[in-house]
Amino acid sequence: MRSVKIKPGLYPPNDWTKIIRAWTVGLAFYGKDNIFYQIDHKATNGPIKYVVLSMTFVWNFVDLFVVLVSMGLSTKFSQLYRYISDSIRHRAPTSEHCWEYIRITYVSLCEVVETTNQSIGQLVFVSYATNIYFICLQIMYATQRQPFMINKIYFIYSFLFLIFRASLMFWHSTQVQYWSQQPCLLILQLPNEEYCEEAQRMQIYSKRGANLTGIGLFVVSRDILLTIAGTTVTYELVLLTYWNRSQDAFTNKTITLIVILGLIMCYIEYERLERIGVNAKNIIGIIFYLDTVIITILMINFSRKWHSVATQWQYVESVFRCYADHRKQSNLKSMIRNVSSVLIGCGILEHFISKLSLVYLQYQEANFCHWDVHDFPRYFASRNYSFIFKYIPYNILVLVFMEYANAALTMAWTCQDLMIILISQGLAHYFQIIYDQVRLFNNGIMITSEQFWIDIRYQYKLVCSLVDAANDLLAPLIITSCGTNLYLICFQLLYITEKSEDTITLINHWYALVYLVLKMTLVLYSAAMINETSRAPLNICTKVPNAGWCLELDRFINQLRTEQVALSGMGFFYLTKRTMLGMAGTVVTYELVMLKFAEDTEGIGDVAPCSKLAFSKDM
Template identity: 25%
Template sequence: MGVAREILDYARLRRPEKRKISKDDLHQNTLQASMKVPIILMQIFGFFPLDGICGPTYKSLQFRWLSLKLLYSVLSIVGYTFNFVLYCLHLSSHIENILDINALFFHIESIIMAMLFLHLATKWSRFVKQWHNVEIAMKNYEPPRNLKRKISITLIVFLGVALVEHGMMVINRVVLCFKFCHGDWYAAWYEYFANRTFYDVFIVVPYRGWGGALLQFLIVQKTFIWNFVDIFVVLISTCFTVRLKQITIKATSLSKTQVTDVYIWKNIREDYIKLSKLCDSINDHLSWFIMISYATNIYHILSQLFSSLKPKEDVFEKIYFFISFFLLIMRITSVCIFGGGVYDEKAEIAKVLTSVPSSVYNIEVERFITHLATCEMVLTGKNFFRITRNLILQIASAIVSYELVLIQFNLKDFKNKTLSQNASETMRVLRKIRSNTSLTIEQDDPITIATPTFHESIRFALVMAQIFGIMPLYGTTVATTKKLQDIKFEWVSLKMVFALFHIIGTLAAGVFCMLKMALHGFVIDETAIMVFYMMNGFCAIHYIYLAAKWRTILKEWTCVEISMKSYRNAKNVKRINIFTTVVFMFFGIIEHTLYILSAVQTASKCDNFKKHPVEIYFGCSFPHYFTLLSYNHWAAAVVEFSNFLATFTWNFTDLFIILISISLREKFNQISDKIRQSKNVHDKFWKTIREDHLKVSNLTRAMDSHIAAIVLFSFINNIFFLCIQLYNSIK
């Protein structure tokens, strides 16, 4: 009886479901059919210039470079760029506080998102084809229910709230203009377009009624795309989640009916792998949209919270603020919930599989569980963060922290008593919310360097570092055919003296900053200078430690490189590292040159004609020295040179971490490529791959132990100066 029952279950599950699945059902729930209305809406507003949207399959989709839709889209982008340039010209002489740059970010966001949708339109046909192949493979699954209804409701809710929010802003501004002009409609429209909405444009070009209407339409387009980028991420996430839900339902059914047939479990596992590859494709196409979505929403939430500290007397203005803020919260929360649905559904599948009865457990179930545990399926923002529901709490915590910084730095700028009370109360509430295996190698072993090597790829950066007094090594220019004994560190050497001069000069500057603050009082800008020198001094000390260990580090790398000599050559790593070094140093030189020019300009405005201009420059650039010491040209030259060395160390620290990361990543990429290219492999191959992966993992842990302090100094430095720059931007 048991065998007969199993045969019947097998036959039932191998054939289509009892409920007849018509072609209409399949077509109704495809990505092509589900996204038809949203894409048509985008095309109405000048985005996503693609033909064949109303066709039955991906074969009807076509992107044409010569089409009216593309012309419409390009002209819109040109209009956004024109508006952005004129606003920048206006902003350069009229910026007063951080709220004045909100419109600037709005213009930038619109241009970027319009170009991203244009780029996606060129790839949409191939993307839908990938999706279509998965839909065909899963045609015998229970079809998703109410998918088009879910998409319609999402569109109506999001765009409805956005329409109300934008309509209230426009109506409020028009009513104010009408009152200001005492009922004269022509004058009111002139006031609305020329003086209140597009003043940056009509200062440069003469006012025309049709020009104002055209600019107003551009604003409507920008507002639409600003809201739609979140809707787009939500809709794609929803369409993908329902496919995962089909796997969950099928796996649950197999588990409950205790089907033991390996072939059935193999089919469902392979369908899941197809979805996993589709998820990777979604990340490839949508990662930038996700990044832009989160970045813009977080920025505008911070801006809205900051602007809420200003007292609002008008009831209409208060209602608009709450609707606008609600829209922002709804958008970022929806992206987290719907985007996180992919991760949640994957966890549900894992829960079903790990709970199957013992009689059902087989090799395919085991492989399925292993795949779930080792291969991540989640939407990401260019791999900087993963979209899960927990991300909401992380964003909330970050917003509270950033808002506290903004309030603290601007508390003294709030002029009236009401605003100060609002800020203090907000700070009190926010604070309350916030409260709620290693490689062992003898150091003198002669090991010949293999090519291409880590040493060769990073050599250019090391030579440059030694020019500026860090990493005091000898033999860094040796060719790869020589031995590692040629690379050595000497405590008694000219390079070591140069490095000690660099350390002493940098730390001395930090000490002088402390003395100046002790004598003349605390100033936040002086704190930034002190942190700059002290952190770079500590980094320079750690570079001496690294130099002493460098030959051992190279031996660790060489052991891995010899073990992986049969892998493909990592010939591009050296080129990438040199290019990265040149770019970093180039922008570092530009930044330091602009700093010097700024100091020269400040010195030129000084009215003290009794001092030499050079002395004035050094007095303005290095007040921590020359308010405590008497000026002389030799001391000034030493101070300037020491500052230049510290600036190089500041830039080199981030660069060094990046170069190490690129080299380690390449080793893992070599292993991945070897696995992809190998066919008909045996157990010995997988043993070798596993051992090599273990060696690279051990090397990664070893490098982490060597550079952990530098990584910590880098993050502290960068986060601190980001805060200082934000503070200076709102002065």
């Protein structure tokens, strides 16, 4: 027996005691049938509920205990740090006896940390392991389709609370090592006349610092946060594979994993830029990962909400099927296949050329720096993904997955634009069918009945309603598409204006620029054709003679003149032919701004040859 289900209307209103008793039995048996098949639930339901509740709060108490202990230890080290800092800042003379007192105090604090770590090391290990596992579990549950809204709210809240609690525990536990090592930096500022043997000993002790550990298996430090992020991604992939092996479910969860990986890459790029500085070129890394992650999330949201639009589209298709020209219908299918094949093929080729250029540059780097590279894939992995392979052993499968994730994020740009193009072509096709019916009266002589204009206006309203429904889903993608294409065109123009010594690099930037211009032109033109074909019947309708004039025709003409039928970027702008000219002017303006930014940041963020930062995303 798993649960007791109560059907509405099964009991009379005066029999509520039976309902309450049935629910009590159902709740007792739910998840505990292995217990209540052996003993009576009436006597043990309350105690077992209490035990389960207490065991649930153990997770919170463990993290809270580690946080409070870490706060106490780090506070003592920070107080000692401020005492040293105040002495140096106020130029107070620090004798050898003073440094001896500071060193003894520091060593005592380190001994307290060591003693504390022996007592709570197991709890630190359990806390870290539990939080990593449950973060992976909640990510998996959050991506599942939930039957009720309350389930979805529960999993989202549980995940956010878990992230908050784990972040709090991670941060405070790493503060112990951070503050224990800070005195070393202050001692370096001591003038020579005050630097003594005791200060030197204090410098040696504080350079090593004190830290908590997970039963000696790992040291709790800020460096471990990236390791935890990488471990979470790896465990999430294993957990998702184990949980559901069906192809569709695995695809959805792989996309989620790629999004998480993209966010981690954003953080890594941010840290790198913080170390070396920002210029007009190296900012492309963080923009790439942030933009593609946003696009991927928007595409996932689009796919989840597409069903309602597809149902409406299917109804419109059934209405227009009898009016459509089969030859034009076949041409539309061929055009959709050709556009999709060309854009996806060009996108894959653009990514391949970009990777080929990167491999060539890194090969040239190895020759220039006289680095002996026997295993180039291993060298390529260490230079591009050192933030992963400095924590885990090199594995060709991990490298392949990272390259797949990078390619998937890159193709998000193409898929986003392709989605806008194909939907625009489909919508414009329906307006073209309406125009073909009205075009028969272009000579201004033929007249028709009022019923014809009733049918035409009904068809027009159907397509307009479909445009509005599609635009509600496409609007965020239209904004990201226009913004991304504008920036990337300006970025490629910035590179092309500079002299390049490598032919492969020059080919890469020129091909990328031509591909971007072609893709953006297709997006704007396809979307603009919705507006053009929707207004095309207006010129013909005004030629209808007085004998054929009727109320429905008059209403149709007013609708054509007053209604704005076009895709928009959330109402900020509409995609018409005028927008294409506006975009061309915007490219010129933004390119001038980017050139000025490149001039102002010249020399900032440039990395010396043969540096570890030259091509890698980590130190």
